[in-house]
Amino acid sequence: xxxxxxxxxxxxxxxxxxxxxxxxxxxxxxxxxxxxxxxxxxxxxxxxxxxxxxxxxxxxxxxxxxxxxxxxxxxxxxxxxxxxxxxxxxxxxxxxxxxxxxxxxxxxxxxxxxxxxxxxxxxxxxxxxxxxxxxxxxxxxxxxxxxxxxxxxxxxxxxxxxxxxxxxxxxxxxxxxxxxxxxxxxxxxxxxxxxxxxxxxxxxxxxxxxxxxxxxxxxxxxxxxxxxxxxxxxxxxxxxxxxxxxxxxxxxxxxxxxxxxxxxxxxxxxxxxxxxxxxxxxxxxxxxxxxxxxxxxxxxxxxxxxxxxxxxxxxxxxxxxxxxxxxxxxxxxxxxxxxxxxxxxxxxxxxxxxxxxxxxxxxxxxxxxxxxxxxxxxxxxxxxxxxxxxxxxxxxxxxxxxxxxxxxxxxxxxxxxxxxxxxxxxxxxxxxxxxxxxxxxxxxxxxxxxx
Ligand SMILES: [Zn+2]
Numbered sequence: 001x002x003x004x005x006x007x008x009x010x011x012x013x014x015x016x017x018x019x020x021x022x023x024x025x026x027x028x029x030x031x032x033x034x035x036x037x038x039x040x041x042x043x044x045x046x047x048x049x050x051x052x053x054x055x056x057x058x059x060x061x062x063x064x065x066x067x068x069x070x071x072x073x074x075x076x077x078x079x080x081x082x083x084x085x086x087x088x089x090x091x092x093x094x095x096x097x098x099x100x101x102x103x104x105x106x107x108x109x110x111x112x113x114x115x116x117x118x119x120x121x122x123x124x125x126x127x128x129x130x131x132x133x134x135x136x137x138x139x140x141x142x143x144x145x146x147x148x149x150x151x152x153x154x155x156x157x158x159x160x161x162x163x164x165x166x167x168x169x170x171x172x173x174x175x176x177x178x179x180x181x182x183x184x185x186x187x188x189x190x191x192x193x194x195x196x197x198x199x200x201x202x203x204x205x206x207x208x209x210x211x212x213x214x215x216x217x218x219x220x221x222x223x224x225x226x227x228x229x230x231x232x233x234x235x236x237x238x239x240x241x242x243x244x245x246x247x248x249x250x251x252x253x254x255x256x257x258x259x260x261x262x263x264x265x266x267x268x269x270x271x272x273x274x275x276x277x278x279x280x281x282x283x284x285x286x287x288x289x290x291x292x293x294x295x296x297x298x299x300x301x302x303x304x305x306x307x308x309x310x311x312x313x314x315x316x317x318x319x320x321x322x323x324x325x326x327x328x329x330x331x332x333x334x335x336x337x338x339x340x341x342x343x344x345x346x347x348x349x350x351x352x353x354x355x356x357x358x359x360x361x362x363x364x365x366x367x368x369x370x371x372x373x374x375x376x377x378x379x380x381x382x383x384x385x386x387x388x389x390x391x392x393x394x395x396x397x398x399x400x401x402x403x404x405x406x407x408x409x410x411x412x413x414x415x416x417x418x419x420x421x422x423x424x425x426x427x428x429x430x431x432x433x434x435x436x437x438x439x440x441x442x443x444x445x446x447x448x449x450x451x
Contacts, residue, residue, distance in 0.1 A: 002057055004224070005301060005353045007232060007255040008154055012353050015254065017223045022060045025051065026214040026252075027108065028227035028235070029065040031206075032092035033077040035277040036099055038291065038306065039261035039268045043228045045292055046258040046300040048105040050226065052387045053350045065108040066213045067093055069115050071206045072170050075193055085193055086115070099278050102288035104389040112213045114204065120212040121204045122197045124246055125182050129199065133245040134182055141183040141199055142166050148241045152177065154255060155233040170206035174233050181205040182242070207238035211251075214239075220247040229257040261304045268306070276306075284308065289391065290315040296356050296388060318390070324367055325381065325395045328374045335373040339380050342366040346384055356388070363388060402448050406437055410446055413439075 003012040017023045027047045030036055036044075047065075054061050068074070069089035078088035093113075100107065114121075125141055128134035133147050145151045152158065157174055167178040185202040186194040194201045204212075214222055220243070227236060236255065243251040263274050281291055294314035298304040342362055349358035363384045366377060378392075385392040402410075413428040429439055437448045 002054075002351045003353055004254050004256060006253075007257050008252075010156075013254065015223075017059065018221060018253070021058060022062060023054050023224060024218040024222045025054075025061055025063045025224040025226065026210070026218060026222050027063065027065045027225075028210060028231055029067050029111070030092075030096050031068040031071055031073055032089045032096060033073040034092060035279065036096050037268060037275045037277055038281065040228070041099060041103060041278060041291070042261045042295050042304060043226075043258040044100060044105055045103060045295045047108075047226055048103075048389065049296075049300070049356055049387065050224070050256065050354055051106060051108075052389065053354050053356075056350065056387050057347070061109075062218065063108040064110040064112065064214060064217045066210055067096075067111060067113045068206060068209060069093065069113050070193060070203055071114075071209075075190060075203075079191065089115075099288075102278065103292050104289065104391060106389075110217050112216065114209040114213070117209070117213050117216055118195050118204065120216050121208050122183075122195075124208060124212050124215075124242065125204075126198060127246045128182065128242065131245065133242075136199060137166060138185075139168060139187075140181045140185050140202060140205075142179040143182050143238070143242060143245075144179050145177065145241065146179075148245050150244070151241050152233075152237055154240055155237050157233065157237075172234060177234070180207060180234065180238055182208045207235055208242055210235070211239050211243045211246075215243065215247075220249050220251070222252050224254045224256060225252040226256045226258070229259055232257060256300075258300050259298075259303045261306050263306050281311070286311055286315055290318050292389065293318040296360050299357055300354060321364075321367065321390065322395050325378070325392060326397055328367075328378060329396070331374055333374040336371050337376050338366065338369060338372050339376055342380060343383070346387075350387060359384070359387065398450075402437070403435075406432060406435055406448060409435075410439070410448060414446065 002015040004015050005011070006013045030040060051061050051063055070085065074085060074089050078085045081088055125134060128143065129136075129141065134141050134143050155174065157177060165178045166181070167176055168181050168184065182205050183197065183199065183202050184205060185200050190203060193203055195203060214225070225236070240251050261268055266272055266274070268274050268276065278288055278291065282288070290311060291314075294311055295304065297314065342365065345362045346359055349355045349362060352358070363381065366372060366380060366384075369377070382392050409428050409432050413425045413432075416422075416425040416428060432439060432448070433451070436451050438451050440447045440449060
């Protein structure tokens with residue numbers, strides 16, 4: 001029986017989807033205005049672990065993720081870079097998708113760009129206006145939080161008494177709970193970013209984007225909605241208000257929130273200047289999979305305290321796993337079968353609110369069990385890897401495959417040496433080094449080695 005910690009009830013609830021074994025899942029995706037930092041990517045890894053766990057337990061998952069490619073931040077960013085909004089956001093969208101791939105994160109079944117769902121947003125806003133939940137102000141259309149009975153139930157806040165004040169920004173904190181913008185009328189600062197609507201030209205507020213995109217694919221009610229813990233207020237609080245005001249139905253049954261990534265006791269944030277991206281980690285000599293492994297070791301709801309020392313330890317442990325698996329694949333030791341015991345323990349771990357650190361522990365116990373028949377062991381570890389995503393199947397002794405351009409450079413260097421042009425040969429050797437390969441002259445000829 002799968003139990004998930006539900007932010008709505010503040011306890012672990014038994015997971016029962018609306019439609020049999022199909023789980024509809026919506027994950028708040030990135031705002032593509034910059035490189036994703038490793039805190040954002042931790043949330044993406046959590047989404048992936050949740051999705052993989054659901055599938056492991058036999059659910060069919062229908063996952064939707066949005067790409068926010070129009071909001072306050074993307075417009076500001078594109079203007080600063082002097083690029084059209086579309087060009088600017090597509091650049092960061094590509095980088096984000098590449099990060100996901102490198103972290104072995106499975107692609108959601110549907111990825112929707114906000115700019116491609118504007119009619120659905122306009123439709124929701126029209127419905128909110130007609131039902132009296134929204135009103136027109138001088139600078140946009142606002143949601144009236146005093147009209148919505150359960151406003152703030154997810155964040156467990158008391159509704160503010162001041163119904164006259166409004167907030168136009170997409171992001172604000174609990175002390176500023178006010179009527180929020182569903183639609184922002186066009187201003188000169190928005191440049192050419194504007195869509196026509198019956199209530200006036202402009203652009204959507206951030207919150208309505210997610211309500212519209214989740215309903216577009218998953219309908220009025222969904223099983224699971226995920227996001228970082230910082231989205232509980234105002235984003236998810238506002239999503240509930242807008243959606244439930246339109247449909248009159250419970251929007252989401254299970255709200256799951258991933259914890260922060262903190263650095264030396266402070267949250268990683270732009271204002272503190274301690275942002276790290278996947279690119280930064282790679283430049284420091286870590287692989288994306290080292291970072292994934294680090295994330296597996298902390299439960300998704302806990303804060304992950306990040307340091308390069310922790311990442312270094314995760315890298316060492318990850319490499320040790322790799323070496324062990326390669327060794328086991330080679331030894332083919334006949335032994336006992338512990339499959340059922342470990343399988344039961346692994347299932348128990350993930351059924352307990354996706355307890356991945358515990359699942360990793362079971363994985364490691366099976367790995368280290370010297371009496372375990374090696375081919376059965378590998379088969380089981382590959383099964384576990386459907387959830388963990390460590391790429392166990394691909395763990396083989398590294399055969400160096402030399403890229404074509406390096407092979408050509410090696411040939412050029414040989415030719416230079418034959419001509420006794422040693423300075424040219426040395427220059428080519430340096431160039432090869434820049435690609436990350438060193439050369440060894442051996443009796444059988446020149447061999448390239450990854451540095
Ligand atoms: Zn969202």
